[in-house]
Amino acid sequence: MKSKKARAAVGLIATAMAATIASAGLVGCGNSGFSADKNITVVAREDGSGTKAAFMEIIGLSHKDSSGNTVPNADVSGVIIAAGTAAVMQEVKDNPQAIAYDSLGYVTDEVKILKIDGVYPTVETIKDGSYAISRPLSIVYKPATIESGANKAFYEFLLSSTAQDIVASEGYVNIQTSVTYTVQPNLSGKIDISGSTSLQPLMETLAAKFESLQSGVTVTVAGGGSGTGLKNAENGTSDFGMISKEKKPNDDAPNCVAAEVARDGIAVIVNKQNPIDSITLEQLKNIYDRDAGTNAIKVWNKLIK
Amino acid sequence: MKEFDTELGISVTGCNLWYGELQALKNIDMEIAEREITAFIGPSGCGKSTFLKTLNRMNDLVENCRIEGRFIIGGVDIYAKDTDVNLLRKNVGMVFQKPNPFPMSVYDNIAFAPRTFGIKKRSELDEIVEKSLRRASIWDDLKDRLKKSALGLSGGQQQRLCIARALAAEPKILLMDEPTSALDPISTGKIEDLMSELKTELTIVIVTHNMQQATRIADKTAFFYLGELIEYAETETLFTTPKDRRTENYITGRFG
Amino acid sequence: MTMTKRSIYSFISARDKVMKAIFAFAALFSVLALITITVFLFAGGLPFIFSHGDTFWGVVWDVHSELYGIMSMAVATLFVTALSVIMGVTVGLFTAICLYKFCPKKAVAPISHLINLLAGIPSVIYGLFGMVVIVPFIRDYVSPNGVGYGILSASIVLAVMILPTVVSVSLDAMRAVPKNYFEGALALGATKEQATFKVLIPSAKSGIFAGAVLATGRALGETMAVIMVIGNSPEMPNSLFQSVRTLTANIALGATEMTGDAATALIACGVVLFVFTLIINLTFALVGKNGKDKKGAVREKSNKSKNK
Numbered sequence: 001m002k003s004k005k006a007r008a009a010v011g012l013i014a015t016a017m018a019a020t021i022a023s024a025g026l027v028g029c030g031n032s033g034f035s036a037d038k039n040i041t042v043v044a045r046e047d048g049s050g051t052k053a054a055f056m057e058i059i060g061l062s063h064k065d066s067s068g069n070t071v072p073n074a075d076v077s078g079v080i081i082a083a084g085t086a087a088v089m090q091e092v093k094d095n096p097q098a099i100a101y102d103s104l105g106y107v108t109d110e111v112k113i114l115k116i117d118g119v120y121p122t123v124e125t126i127k128d129g130s131y132a133i134s135r136p137l138s139i140v141y142k143p144a145t146i147e148s149g150a151n152k153a154f155y156e157f158l159l160s161s162t163a164q165d166i167v168a169s170e171g172y173v174n175i176q177t178s179v180t181y182t183v184q185p186n187l188s189g190k191i192d193i194s195g196s197t198s199l200q201p202l203m204e205t206l207a208a209k210f211e212s213l214q215s216g217v218t219v220t221v222a223g224g225g226s227g228t229g230l231k232n233a234e235n236g237t238s239d240f241g242m243i244s245k246e247k248k249p250n251d252d253a254p255n256c257v258a259a260e261v262a263r264d265g266i267a268v269i270v271n272k273q274n275p276i277d278s279i280t281l282e283q284l285k286n287i288y289d290r291d292a293g294t295n296a297i298k299v300w301n302k303l304i305k
Numbered sequence: 306m307k308e309f310d311t312e313l314g315i316s317v318t319g320c321n322l323w324y325g326e327l328q329a330l331k332n333i334d335m336e337i338a339e340r341e342i343t344a345f346i347g348p349s350g351c352g353k354s355t356f357l358k359t360l361n362r363m364n365d366l367v368e369n370c371r372i373e374g375r376f377i378i379g380g381v382d383i384y385a386k387d388t389d390v391n392l393l394r395k396n397v398g399m400v401f402q403k404p405n406p407f408p409m410s411v412y413d414n415i416a417f418a419p420r421t422f423g424i425k426k427r428s429e430l431d432e433i434v435e436k437s438l439r440r441a442s443i444w445d446d447l448k449d450r451l452k453k454s455a456l457g458l459s460g461g462q463q464q465r466l467c468i469a470r471a472l473a474a475e476p477k478i479l480l481m482d483e484p485t486s487a488l489d490p491i492s493t494g495k496i497e498d499l500m501s502e503l504k505t506e507l508t509i510v511i512v513t514h515n516m517q518q519a520t521r522i523a524d525k526t527a528f529f530y531l532g533e534l535i536e537y538a539e540t541e542t543l544f545t546t547p548k549d550r551r552t553e554n555y556i557t558g559r560f561g
Numbered sequence: 562m563t564m565t566k567r568s569i570y571s572f573i574s575a576r577d578k579v580m581k582a583i584f585a586f587a588a589l590f591s592v593l594a595l596i597t598i599t600v601f602l603f604a605g606g607l608p609f610i611f612s613h614g615d616t617f618w619g620v621v622w623d624v625h626s627e628l629y630g631i632m633s634m635a636v637a638t639l640f641v642t643a644l645s646v647i648m649g650v651t652v653g654l655f656t657a658i659c660l661y662k663f664c665p666k667k668a669v670a671p672i673s674h675l676i677n678l679l680a681g682i683p684s685v686i687y688g689l690f691g692m693v694v695i696v697p698f699i700r701d702y703v704s705p706n707g708v709g710y711g712i713l714s715a716s717i718v719l720a721v722m723i724l725p726t727v728v729s730v731s732l733d734a735m736r737a738v739p740k741n742y743f744e745g746a747l748a749l750g751a752t753k754e755q756a757t758f759k760v761l762i763p764s765a766k767s768g769i770f771a772g773a774v775l776a777t778g779r780a781l782g783e784t785m786a787v788i789m790v791i792g793n794s795p796e797m798p799n800s801l802f803q804s805v806r807t808l809t810a811n812i813a814l815g816a817t818e819m820t821g822d823a824a825t826a827l828i829a830c831g832v833v834l835f836v837f838t839l840i841i842n843l844t845f846a847l848v849g850k851n852g853k854d855k856k857g858a859v860r861e862k863s864n865k866s867k868n869k
Contacts, residue, residue: 038707041700046793047624048818063625071625080710080804081793083814087692094697097707227818252820363748368666395750405741408764417759418749467745474749 034096034273036301042287043091043100044079047072050196050226050244051085054135055101055266059285069248076290085197089269096271097300099287101133103198103244104265105172111269115278121265126173132281133266137172137199138258140233140241150189150217151239157181157210158261166209170202173263181213188216195229195242198264203242206261227252276304309379309396309477314339314508315360320374322355324367329355331532333374337525342500342509344523344540346516348555351529353512357480360510361397362390379477395422398476402483404463406455406470411447414455414466418474433473441469442499461492468499479503481511485518497522516556520544528552599835606832609825617829622795622811624819629826633797635833637805640798641712641791642780645719649780650773652720653727654762660728661735662743662757673732680725688789691718696790704802710792713801718786723776730775734768735761767848774845781837784809808834 045052056062056072065071075081080098082088085106092098093110104121107113113121116132125131139158146155157163160181167174193203200223207219224232229241234253247258268284270276286297297303315337322330330352337343345353355364362383364370376383383393395418406414415434424430434451438444443465447458455466464484471479481500485493500509500522513519519526520540527537528549536543536552547553610617619630656676660669695717700709742764746756762769784807792804793814806814812827812834819827 035707041708046814046818048815065625066627074621074623074626075794077794077796078708078804079792079794080708081806081814083788083793087789090692091710095700095707095709097700225818227820231820361748363744366744366747391750391752393750394748399748401741401745401748403741405739405745407742407745407760417746418751421749421751421755421759471749 034271034275034300036275036304037299038097039078039298040287040300041091041095041098042076042079043088043098044075044081044288045085045088045101046081046083048225048227050135051101051103051198051266053226053245055133056288058133058135058266059281059288061285061289069250074290076288076292076296092269092271094271096273099268099270101266101268104267105170105198105202107267107269110272112272112274112277114268114270114276116268116284117280118278121267123168123171123173126263126265131265133268134173134263135244135266136246136260137196137202137242137244137262137264138247138260139193140195140230140243140247140253140256140258141239142233142236142256145239150187150191150214153184153187153214153217154191154210154219154240155259157213158206159259162213163206163209163261166206167202167262170205172202173265175260175262183213186216187214189218191217191219191240192222192238193219193240193242194222194224194232194238195240196226196244197223198244199242199262202262230256274300276300279303309381313378313380315379315478315510316375316377317359318375320356320359320372320376322352322359322364322373323369323371325369329532330359333534335527335534335537337508337510339508340504340506341524342504342511342522344519344526345510345512345529346514346519346526346555347529347535349514352532353527353529354482356529356534357482357510357512358399360478360480361394361399363394363399365390395474396476397478397480398471398474399480400464400467400471400482400484403487404460404467406458406463406466408454408456410452411455411458411466412451414470415473417470422474437469437473440472440503441465442495442502443469459492461488461495464488464492464496465499468496472503476507478508478510481509483512483514486514493518516544528555530555602828602831602835605825606829609822609829610832613826613829617826620797622806624815624823624826627822629822629829631808631811631826631830631833634795634806634808634811634830637712637796637798638781638807638809638834638837641715641719641787641805641807642777644712644716644801645723645780646773646777648716649720649723649776650727650769653724653772653776654731654769656724657728657731657735658757658762660732662753662761673728676725676728679721680729684722684783684786685789687718687722688786690721691715691786691790699802706802708792708802708804710790711801711803712791712798712805715787715791715807718790719780719783722783722786723779726776726779727772730772731765731769734765734772737768738764771845771848774841774848778838778841778845781834781841782809784813788813808837 053072057070061073062070063073080091082091082100085102088100088102089106089108089111092100119125119131121131126134141155146152159175159177160179161177162181164174164177193207200221204221207221211217211219226243226245229238229243230251230253231241232238233241233256241253241256243258244264268279283297283303286292286295289296315335317333317335320330320333321328333356345357347353358364359372359376360378364372372384378397382388407417412434415437416430419430419433424433435444438447443462446462447466455463458466464487468484485496488496497518500511503509511523523540525538526540526543528535528543530551536547536549543552544556547556613629616628616630618632619628620633621628621630622634660673664672691714695714696709698709699714700707703713738761742760743756746760747753751759787807788810791807791810793806793810794804795806795811796803798805808830812830815823815827
């Protein structure tokens with residue numbers, strides 16, 4: 001009698017486990033689909049992200065802090081903060097209700113890129129400024145760093161057409177130049193770079209190219225975010241810092257200067273099931289603004305007729 | 306399942322028991338009379354405790370234990386398919402060698418069995434607790450300590466508490482597995498007196514290591530040796546004129 | 562001859578001294594580490610807490626407006642921890658009971674090995690599991706507002722993470738309960754379930770509680786897995802399906818990026834977290850002590866009765 005009960009209990013647990021696994025399998029295969037009547041899942045990046053700072057400034061959600069720097073406003077209530085570009089992509093790919101911003105160079109065809117004020121982000125629209133949300137990707141360094149040796153050679157390489165052709169082929173907006181990089185014989189040394197995760201993958205590709213040209217030189221590229229890039233360049237931990245926002249005079253690296261190596265569009269992305277194709281800067285602002293009040297857009301049906 | 310008939314004793318025929326490959330009980334037939342004290346004696350490992358535990362199916366808990374035979378208690382075949390083991394154990398109570406009060410209050414210990422059978426009313430429980438403690442002759446010792454932890458009692462008190470706890474289930478038969486072996490002589494004496502009082506209402510089967518105890522309290526005594534029932538008779542007869550050589554050797558202290 | 566002997570002895574005693582010094586240093590090292598961490602936290606954090614007292618205990622955390630209020634995150638931390646412990650302890654306790662009494666003996670060892678394996682999985686894997694399985698499941702099938710990230714997802718992930726602790730500690734606690742309690746209950750006509758829930762569990766409760774406290778400590782301190790599933794919006798929790806941020810997540814999110822006051826505010830968060838952990842550890846120490854006392858008393862008693 002009691003053993004029957006025990007067996008029933010074990011059976012129940014087993015069934016529950018099986019159900020969990022089965023439902024997990026279902027989730028893996030597909031999801032419940034887009035609904036315009038449901039809330040928008042607003043996805044943002046963590047404070048300190050260059051992508052976030054640039055995006056918020058461009059859509060008009062920034063203010064000056066006490067030291068005069070332009071900083072993003074607080075995130076809208078209920079925001080999902082994804083730590084890193086990969087997490088952003090994961091969420092938008094999976095969640096039919098999501099909207100997010102991410103570096104154009106990162107965006108794959110697993111998500112849908114929206115037109116901003118009718119303009120689709122391409123190299124041309126970013127270059128001519130008709131696409132509204134773009135930002136510089138720069139290296140920061142102390143002027144003395146690039147006076148000689150491997151660092152000088154790497155700096156010259158980044159601004160040469162040899163590097164800029166790679167920038168363009170990787171989907172970023174390049175700088176027009178006709179100067180090719182000249183390989184220097186017997187050059188050796190180590191170059192240490194860290195900072196913005198938005199610039200990191202491009203920089204890794206460029207570094208690999210440089211190492212193949214200058215076999216005596218080793219380049220290490222690490223992430224950490226724009227803030228880390230500035231700090232490391234200032235205190236000498238890294239030879240170059242990477243930032244994905246405008247260099248400000250009062251930031252964490254007052255003794256450093258910046259050089260733009262590429263421009264990146266920030267894409268506004270939604271799930272592929274979402275029927276929306278285009279959005280305005282004003283609408284974006286009302287989605288991301290904590291203090292939008294009655295203008296706030298919380299549900300997709302405000303944007304989709 | 307049939308109701309237990311309190312006017313009938315215990316009847317076992319053809320009992321064989323194995324622990325895995327090892328046969329611990331061999332072909333035991335035994336009739337135990339109601340409202341008497343029956344003592345099981347014999348050297349360690351002779352099977353007397355094992356046999357006792359077949360009577361309330363506590364051997365069911367032992368893995369690889371296989372039992373054969375017919376066990377009729379109070380007119381009920383206790384190994385029949387439709388037997389409710391819990392009801393059987395309610396009717397055939399057991400007191401263990403080592404006092405095992407639960408780590409809770411005296412009151413909760415006694416009320417444990419009635420509660421498992423669904424009695425919830427406070428007044429009813431109060432009554433059962435008092436009655437059980439009185440029947441176990443320990444009410445006067447414990448009436449002011451009902452809310453205290455049972456673990457704080459002395460060994461002798463703990464064992465009488467365990468008897469009271471068993472009585473609270475209103476059993477017809479009480480199995481006692483060397484109930485005094487862990488106790489001092491005074492506590493042992495109290496428990497023996499208690500058994501003599503209880504036998505007016507209950508059938509008591511006691512396993513004991515102590516032959517004096519058997520002569521003091523038991524109406525009948527059974528001698529077990531190497532898993533067999535060697536001799537079973539009136540206590541006086543068994544101790545004065547044993548029929549079997551092995552019984553004689555054991556009671557005269559030549560082994561065991 | 563005597564010379565050699567003496568030199569051997571002096572060599573041995575010298576080696577003894579060296580070993581003693583090494584042991585002492587090792588012991589000192591861990592004590593020093595604790596002191597250093599404590600000093601770093603309190604020296605860094607306390608002045609900030611006092612100078613920013615008004616906003617620090619507030620609910621608004623907005624680095625860019627220089628508002629460093631931790632209250633919403635402290636509440637979220639406690640909320641998520643409590644929920645995960647409730648879920649984890651319930652499931653863990655039932656698992657332990659199943660392993661102890663109800664499941665076939667042959668299955669016990671493999672199942673407990675599997676559960677212990679859970680303890681060895683890096684927390685980032687739990688986070689990934691949460692992101693890919695739990696969050697979408699909650700979002701698509703459970704959440705009323707289509708949000709998967711948040712309190713419930715984080716609590717479920719944490720509950721799974723603390724399972725091994727709960728199962729192994731409560732299983733040990735139940736195994737430490739004298740077998741004759743359980744047998745005694747059965748002999749009184751109780752069913753296996755009654756014996757388990759009315760005798761076994763109450764007898765093991767101090768051990769089980771200790772397991773719950775240990776689990777609470779783990780849930781409270783977990784960071785990586787939480788960041789990946791909780792949504793991280795620094796808001797006061799008012800729904801299970803809401804993006805909130807725990808103190809650990811706040812520190813981890815900001816640690817590499819923040820400077821100045823914001824960085825100091827993170828250290829102050831660390832102080833608060835440290836105090837939470839301290840409370841948990843003290844509770845654990847107290848519970849452990851009580852449990853031991855009780856058991857010691859029981860053992861002594863039974864020895865006494867045997868000796869008589």
